[in-house]
Amino acid sequence: MSLNSPLIEIRDLHFTYEGQATPTLFVPEFTVDSGEELFLFGPSGSGKTTLLEIISGVLAPQSGCLRILGQDLTKMTPAQRDAFRAEHVGYVFQSFNLIPYLSVYENIELPIRLSAVRKQRLGTVDVDMVIRAICGNLGISDLLDKNVTQISVGQQQRVAVARALLGKPQLLLCDEPTSALDTDHREKFLRLLFELAELYETTVVFVSHDRNIEKLFSRSLSMNTINKATS
Numbered sequence: 001m002s003l004n005s006p007l008i009e010i011r012d013l014h015f016t017y018e019g020q021a022t023p024t025l026f027v028p029e030f031t032v033d034s035g036e037e038l039f040l041f042g043p044s045g046s047g048k049t050t051l052l053e054i055i056s057g058v059l060a061p062q063s064g065c066l067r068i069l070g071q072d073l074t075k076m077t078p079a080q081r082d083a084f085r086a087e088h089v090g091y092v093f094q095s096f097n098l099i100p101y102l103s104v105y106e107n108i109e110l111p112i113r114l115s116a117v118r119k120q121r122l123g124t125v126d127v128d129m130v131i132r133a134i135c136g137n138l139g140i141s142d143l144l145d146k147n148v149t150q151i152s153v154g155q156q157q158r159v160a161v162a163r164a165l166l167g168k169p170q171l172l173l174c175d176e177p178t179s180a181l182d183t184d185h186r187e188k189f190l191r192l193l194f195e196l197a198e199l200y201e202t203t204v205v206f207v208s209h210d211r212n213i214e215k216l217f218s219r220s221l222s223m224n225t226i227n228k229a230t231s
């Protein structure tokens with residue numbers, strides 16, 4: 001990737017869910033530079049999750065330009081997009097998607113079990129030490145042996161972030177759950193998240209319906225200004 005090209009580059013992108021008559025997304029232009037902490041806000045149904053799923057290669061657009069880290073996702077097969085995501089993208093899902101039959105520790109360890117590249121990025125350091133350090137930073141060290149069904153929603157969010165950041169992905173996508181934490185806890189959580197993202201040189205795109213936390217980010221954008229689909 002050339003130094004000047006954006007980390008995320010979208011142009012004239014159309015996405016329509018199968019069986020739908022009208023597109024959910026039409027994005028004439030959307031770019032994110034490396035190192036940004038971007039806040040994307042919009043009401044329920046405005047396409048936030050759909051956009052994150054396209055950026056991460058879970059969904060594929062019908063047309064348009066979609067380049068992430070200089071790579072053209074529209075030219076990849078679904079398997080190649082899965083590998084790309086495993087290597088480069090940390091994703092905190094709206095519903096966290098923690099694996100219920102695994103412990104907190106095992107959930108956090110997953111990305112480096114799934115991607116050799118993510119594991120290599122940790123270098124020669126001991127994986128167990130890295131996991132314990134991240135969890136120390138996020139205040140979840142005491143939970144490592146617990147089952148993920150036995151911890152609070154706020155704790156699940158931190159586990160999901162630890163999992164997403166393990167192996168230093170270049171891009172972290174966060175889909176905030178609608179049942180958000182109270183404002184004090186969210187601010188504290190976000191400051192921690194940004195500290196870790198800066199340490200790992202990870203670019204953050206965070207979507208939410210609630211503008212209360214907008215001021216904490218380096219840039220904010222409304223879904224209205226990027227999604228021109230009329231439905």
Ligand SMILES: Nc1ncnc2c1ncn2[C@@H]1O[C@H](COP(=O)(O)OP(=O)(O)OP(=O)(O)O)[C@@H](O)[C@H]1O
Pocket residue numbers: 017018020024042043044045046047048049050051094209
């Ligand atoms: N699998 C699907 N099939 C068809 N339509 C869908 C599907 N998933 C979402 N949609 C529709 O696409 C639009 C955008 O949904 P999306 O989930 O991206 O919104 P959102 O901004 O994330 O909303 P929320 O804040 O409630 O999470 C909505 O109109 C939704 O009904």
Ligand SMILES: [Mg+2]
Pocket residue numbers: 048049050094175
């Ligand atoms: Mg959503």
